[in-house]
Amino acid sequence: MLKSKKIIVLISSILIISLLGVVGCSNQAGDSKVIKLATAAPMTGDYAQYGEYSKEGLELALEEINKNGGVLGKQIELVYGDDKGDPKEAVSVAQKFVNDRKIVAILGHFFSGATLAAGPIYEQNGIPALAIASTNPDVPKVGKYIFRINVGDNYQGMQLAKWLYEKKGIKKVAVVYDNNDYGKGVSNVFIKNFKQLGGEITTVESYIGGQEKDFSVIVTKIKESNAEAIMMASYPTEGALIAQQARNNGLDIPLICTDSIYTDDFIKLGGKAAEGAIVVSYFHPSDPRPEVQEFIKKFKEKYNKEPNSWSPYAYDAMYVMADAIKRAGSTDKKAIQKALAETKNFQGATGITTFNQDGEPEGKDLIILTVKNGAYVPLDE
Amino acid sequence: MLFQQILNGLTIGAVYALVALGYTLAYGILGLINFSHGEIYMMGAFIAFTCISIFNWNIWLSLILAVVICGLIGIVVEIVAFRSIRHGARSSQLISAIGVSIVLQNIAMLTWSSRTQPFPQIITTKIIKINDIVISNLQIYILATAVILMVTLYLLLYKSRIGIAIRATSQDPDTTSLMGINVNKIISITFAVGSVLGAAAGILMGLYYNSIVFNMGYTVGLKAFVAAILGGIGNIPGTMLGGILLGFVESISAGFISSQYKDALAFLIMIIVLLVKPTGIFGTKEVEKV
Numbered sequence: 001m002l003k004s005k006k007i008i009v010l011i012s013s014i015l016i017i018s019l020l021g022v023v024g025c026s027n028q029a030g031d032s033k034v035i036k037l038a039t040a041a042p043m044t045g046d047y048a049q050y051g052e053y054s055k056e057g058l059e060l061a062l063e064e065i066n067k068n069g070g071v072l073g074k075q076i077e078l079v080y081g082d083d084k085g086d087p088k089e090a091v092s093v094a095q096k097f098v099n100d101r102k103i104v105a106i107l108g109h110f111f112s113g114a115t116l117a118a119g120p121i122y123e124q125n126g127i128p129a130l131a132i133a134s135t136n137p138d139v140p141k142v143g144k145y146i147f148r149i150n151v152g153d154n155y156q157g158m159q160l161a162k163w164l165y166e167k168k169g170i171k172k173v174a175v176v177y178d179n180n181d182y183g184k185g186v187s188n189v190f191i192k193n194f195k196q197l198g199g200e201i202t203t204v205e206s207y208i209g210g211q212e213k214d215f216s217v218i219v220t221k222i223k224e225s226n227a228e229a230i231m232m233a234s235y236p237t238e239g240a241l242i243a244q245q246a247r248n249n250g251l252d253i254p255l256i257c258t259d260s261i262y263t264d265d266f267i268k269l270g271g272k273a274a275e276g277a278i279v280v281s282y283f284h285p286s287d288p289r290p291e292v293q294e295f296i297k298k299f300k301e302k303y304n305k306e307p308n309s310w311s312p313y314a315y316d317a318m319y320v321m322a323d324a325i326k327r328a329g330s331t332d333k334k335a336i337q338k339a340l341a342e343t344k345n346f347q348g349a350t351g352i353t354t355f356n357q358d359g360e361p362e363g364k365d366l367i368i369l370t371v372k373n374g375a376y377v378p379l380d381e
Numbered sequence: 382m383l384f385q386q387i388l389n390g391l392t393i394g395a396v397y398a399l400v401a402l403g404y405t406l407a408y409g410i411l412g413l414i415n416f417s418h419g420e421i422y423m424m425g426a427f428i429a430f431t432c433i434s435i436f437n438w439n440i441w442l443s444l445i446l447a448v449v450i451c452g453l454i455g456i457v458v459e460i461v462a463f464r465s466i467r468h469g470a471r472s473s474q475l476i477s478a479i480g481v482s483i484v485l486q487n488i489a490m491l492t493w494s495s496r497t498q499p500f501p502q503i504i505t506t507k508i509i510k511i512n513d514i515v516i517s518n519l520q521i522y523i524l525a526t527a528v529i530l531m532v533t534l535y536l537l538l539y540k541s542r543i544g545i546a547i548r549a550t551s552q553d554p555d556t557t558s559l560m561g562i563n564v565n566k567i568i569s570i571t572f573a574v575g576s577v578l579g580a581a582a583g584i585l586m587g588l589y590y591n592s593i594v595f596n597m598g599y600t601v602g603l604k605a606f607v608a609a610i611l612g613g614i615g616n617i618p619g620t621m622l623g624g625i626l627l628g629f630v631e632s633i634s635a636g637f638i639s640s641q642y643k644d645a646l647a648f649l650i651m652i653i654v655l656l657v658k659p660t661g662i663f664g665t666k667e668v669e670k671v
Contacts, residue, residue, distance in 0.1 A: 046596070048495045179641065205640045211600045213590050216389040217635040217643070224382045237497040237592060244591055250508050250515045269499050269592050 034077040035070070035331055036102040037321065039314075040093045040118070041110035041132070042085035046210040047235065049265060050085070050310060054110055054132055057314030060302055061322075071322050072329070079103065083114045087181075090114035094121040103127065104331045107317050112136035113181040119146045128324075128337040130317050133310060135259075136185035140358035145337050147359035149317040149350070151282055153182075156258065157189030159366045160280055164229065164256060165197045172200045173256075174227035176218060176234065176242060178209040183233040186258050190231055202227040209238055215245045222251065229254045236261050239277075240269035247273045254278060262309050267374055279369045279376060283309040283350045286378055287367070295349035308376075309350070316348035385514050386636040387629065392520045392589070394628020395527035398621045399582035400605035401612070402534065403575035405620040408609070409551040410571045411467065416478040417458060418579055419602020420485035423595065425451045425580025426500065426587035427493055433501045440503050448580045454485075455576025456569045464565070482602075489595040497594040500587035523585045530581055531621055534574070538617060547571055551615075607651050613664025622663060 039058060041051035058078060066075050079100075081093035090109055097103050098121055106122055106129035109115045115134035122129040123143035131139060131148035135156065139148055164170045175191060177183035183206065191201050202225035205218045219242070222230060230246070232239060232255055239261045246255070255277040257266075262281050267274050285296050285306055295315060299307045320343055327342070328335035346353040351364035370379045400422055407415040428450050432443030462477045507518045538544040549557040550567045558564045586601070587593045604627060612623020627647055634646040654662060 044495060046495070046594070207640060208644070210596075213586070213592075213597070213600075214389075214393050216392070217386060217632045218640050220382060220385045220389060221636060221640075237594070241590055241592060248506050248508065248517045248519070250510065265497065269497060271499065271502070271591070 033074060035072070035074045035104060035325065036077045036079060036100075037105050037107060038079040038081060038097045038100075038103045039107040039132075040081035040083045040090065040097070040114065041108055042114075043080065043082035045084040045086075046237070047085040047111070049236075049263065050110055050133070051082070053263070053308060053310035054108075054314040055080070056299070056303055057307075057311035057316075058107065058318050060298060060311070061315045061318035063302075064298075065318070065322050071325050072331070076322065078107075081108075083109055083111075083118070085111040085114060087113045087117035090118040091121065094118035098122065098125040098127060104333055105129070105321055105325070105336055107314070107321060108132055109134065111180070111182060112139060112185060115139050115146070115148075116142065116181055119143065122146065126333050126337070128333060128340055130321055130340065132314050132317050134182075136181045137189060138181075138185070140360045144341070144359065147340055147355060149320060149353065149361060150313050151364045152360055153186035153189050153258075156280065156366065157186050158193045160231070160256065160258070161190050161193035161197060161199070163280075163366070163368065164231070165194060165199050168229075168254075170228045170254075171198070172202050172226065172228045173231050174202045174222040174225055174229075175204045175231045176215075176222070177204075177206050177232070178234050178238060178260075179206040180209060182260065183209075186233045187231070190233075194231075207238065209235055212238065213241060215242045216249060218242070219246050219249045219251055222246075223249065227253060229256055231256045231258075232261070233258045234261055236263050236266035236269060239266050240271075240274060243270045243273040243277060256280075259309060262369070262376065264308065267371055267376075270371075274371050275373075277371045278379060279371070281309045281367050281369055282364050283307075283312050284367045284369060284376065284378060291347050292349050312349035316346075316350050316353065319348060320346055320353055382513075382636065386632045388514065388516060388520065389636075390628040390630075390632030391625065392523055392628070393631065394608075394625035395524055396582045396586055396601070396624075397605050397608045397627050398624025399527055399530060399578050399585075400601055401608040401620045401624045402531070402617065403579045404606055404609040405614055405617060406571050406575040409615040409617075410547065410568055411463065411474075412471070413463060413474050414478065414606070414614075415463075415575075416475065416602065416606075417462070417481035417485060418575065419598030419600075419605070420482050420489070421451050421455060421458075421576045421579040421598070422583035422586075422601055423489060423593070423598035424454060424485065425583030426593045426597065427489055427583075427595075428580075429584045430498060430500055430587065430593055431493075433503065434498075444584060447584060448577050451580030451583075452573040452577045455572040455579075458576075459569060459572040464568075482598075486595060486598070493595060495595060497592050500591050500593050502588075502591060504588060519589050523589060526581065526585060530578060534578065535617070537574070543567075543570060604647070607647065610661055611651055611654055613661030616661065616663050619661060619663025623661065626662075 041054045043051040083090040083093045109118050110133050112134040115131045119142035123145045128145050133150055135153045137154045175187050177187040257279045259281045262279050324339040328339035344354050353361045356362050368379045369376045403418045407413050425447050429443055429447035432438045458481050462481045466473050509516045546562050546567050550564055554564050608624040608627040609620050613619035631643050631647050635643040
């Protein structure tokens, strides 16, 4: 009896102390001289290069915004979290972010799996999150606090299926995908749309990214299935391996790749086998729009290299968020969420961003690229 | 398609067998599951890559150097991580091996970055077509090298004085040392031999896939461990066959059932083998040494 009383006293004192802590924190947030944002991406591990691309875009935008006086007269401070692209890590990063009361909004996460795992935590805690590269169709369905800057796979998969079937006249396609939320999502949408158009999916193969190196078995099956092209939802490392092993097995049909592969690593690792591969994207440096050209100029000045599509997404995400905070007129999370949802015709490096009611951007156009002489160039049609 | 898949399985199986031999040698002589062996495989590929791509050294010199350095790494690992706890608990040896694995992986990550690197293409790939079956010259080189290395290992173990000493040490180290054999030296040699095989496998795979990454040893190490268990860990011919068998199971199950269940089926077969014959397919009953 005495023991249980002691426990009750202990628990209630812990509760009181934690309550005080919360109050203390929220007071601090109001006095703060900076606006604290957080971003999460794979900074280490197998997919570390994506985190690097994202960081380059974010840093460029951050520098410009802060140089021009910041937002609401305050400088923006950006905190980095490393989710390794892994849903399990993403959850712990998200927990850390929501426990920091000063963080008013999240830019990220990057991979679909990470956003799908971390999203519900942000939704429950009412922190707006703007995902940078999470294309899975389920991402906007997580809740009203979850947005994304990039186009979802519903759109990309459909566009790709249409383009292949109607423009290229390819009727039989083999599908290979990385067995994660991204790969599954985009290939399912593609398969559904391609079949609806009347095309035939000869075989569907998957593998575990970051572990699988031997694709000779998959390549042999595709060859046997008499496909006219391979639709590939892969990351550069595996994409390059598939391209090489296909060529080494005498399989010489077009490779159609989703935008996840659009990095220099694919060309570097794939070498000759990557030549002629078709890559879809929403950004290419040859785009004549002034927002794109200005971004490329600034990016080249700072980093001395050509951007791929991930840095501009991150760059746009930072500006869209800054714009929303400005329109919200405060760092109140609810107000930021409302302002984000009202974003209309935002002109950025990756096209025009208008969110629909799910928090999904509308109206960005697919660009079709091909690898030629070791570089991505727009496909002549 | 069946023959093509068998050929695919044979190529990858030969590599599993080479790496698995390292597990079997370490287990045979120390009763130790050396989980750091996969990292030696990775080191072999990276050292060869550094010599060829960065220092631009002669190809043959680079390959030999990579294999020799890995042999030395094997000796150092044994001395640093296993010698002092040789008579300690099995679990501490296992933990020590996992520790070495983490250290080597992180050294590789810090030295060569976490990015996947293209392995220099020192052999131009040629394709040979026989009816419907496609064989690349790389596959032939891999199989030939694996066979040569395995035959050499067999001759070393069963036809040479060092081999007799190695086998004697694995049977009874105390009595062997009473016969005037330096057991420590023999154990070092065994680790060096295992590491050389692992490094050679790493270089072959680097060539075959044309890409290397700091954690490439993890998956292969695990698969090779399964291969060794399957064939009977501690048993040299059994391990070789275990590797080939695992390669077959993987390519046949992926080819005729689904690529999604490739790994699951390989592990399922290992579990079934362990339930039916706990010493592995070719393993012999071993009396637990005290």
